[in-house]
Amino acid sequence: MSQTGDGRARRVDARANRRRILDVAEEVFGKGGESASTEEVARLAGVGIATVFRHFPTKAALLQAVLVRRFDRLREQAEALLGTTDPGSAFFEFFRHLVADAATKIAIAEALLDAGGDSDGEATQASNGLRRAVGALLQHAQQAGAVRDDVELPEVYALLVATSRAAAHTNLDDEVKARALAIVFDGLAPHRNARVQAHQQPELSQPHGQPPT
């Protein structure tokens, strides 16, 4: 990616600009969705429009590049969580993280689902990587007894996407978001009277209780 088509290394200013454009685009598309204009990206990145189009031949390509980077990062985070804490915490932690993250990244949340359509190859591939990582988290959480084992990845992923999308449109209070998420988590948990594990579970018995972070 830091090489031009015929194998020559890019100039340093070109690399710096490319990186800055990507960063700004993530911010801009995250806030305004994909309807945000390319001109705004260029302006905030402090470059001309032509520079943006030189690095990314089309607006769709730019958006795709942003998505790929984002998906890859999320996947890495999911994979990292897989080894470090107990499986139950890892799963719910990542779920919560993704929802909170999507709150400032409308475009990501929108794309999570739409990437199912095979129209944009690279982004779809990255999205699938993330999906697989979530699948691994789910499987481990189920084996540990933290998630009921009669649910499967498709519906869990659908819920993940749905809550992320909703969180992205910010009219909601944080408290309400947390409580809605707690309801979903409760639906994912094994029967309550069968729970014995020590790992933290969202607690709804105290009406206004903030779920553990």
Added chain:
Amino acid sequence: MSQTGDGRARRVDARANRRRILDVAEEVFGKGGESASTEEVARLAGVGIATVFRHFPTKAALLQAVLVRRFDRLREQAEALLGTTDPGSAFFEFFRHLVADAATKIAIAEALLDAGGDSDGEATQASNGLRRAVGALLQHAQQAGAVRDDVELPEVYALLVATSRAAAHTNLDDEVKARALAIVFDGLAPHRNARVQAHQQPELSQPHGQPPT
């Protein structure tokens, strides 16, 4: 609405056109979201563009009119359900209905949440009416013991919106949608071992069981 500003009755062709435009707009915006063009609405309604703009001075006004009609209808349905069946069924039934309905009405699902922003007065008002009706359904369901009573309207409504939005973007299998919904319903249900009522509850114990309709 069938009167012009100064109190004169509209001509019959004008009334018919207005109605047709509204119907088509609901269909078009439902399928393509609010980014669908006004020209397409006009074309499918069999009228000129000017006619559309004569009835609705701006595209936003047209969209709002569609939303108001839709929200009002949904509210009526919710209110009707309140008296006819047992409260638990009524609540879950309406939840399921709204989600299924939103599946073909992207714009509605999008607007459900966005209407929280007070930018478009009339649509917001209609949206609030629907929200109140859902609140009544929820309250009755809780009194009947069909829904845990430590949840409140804001988070329930948020879940309703979230699932509707997700369902609107059609990449999902119906079966998966049903199972995701069942997880949410399970999170809303009272503790499973405390359930005694006869009204139907979504059943997840059989992994692939279709929730009751």
Added chain:
DNA sequence: TACGATCCGAAGTGTCGACTCCGATTATGC
């Protein structure tokens, strides 16, 4: 420092969609 390859940005071009104008058409009261 000098020079060529590479990269940059301001000012375009083309398209698309929201919205308007105006002559033609049609409903409605007499």
Added chain:
DNA sequence: GCATAATCGGAGTCGACACTTCGGATCGTA
């Protein structure tokens, strides 16, 4: 039926935005 006022629709205008062009600045190398 006829006058007339309301309504209609096609052919515009206007602005926004994705994308291009080209003269000039900058980097990398000797």
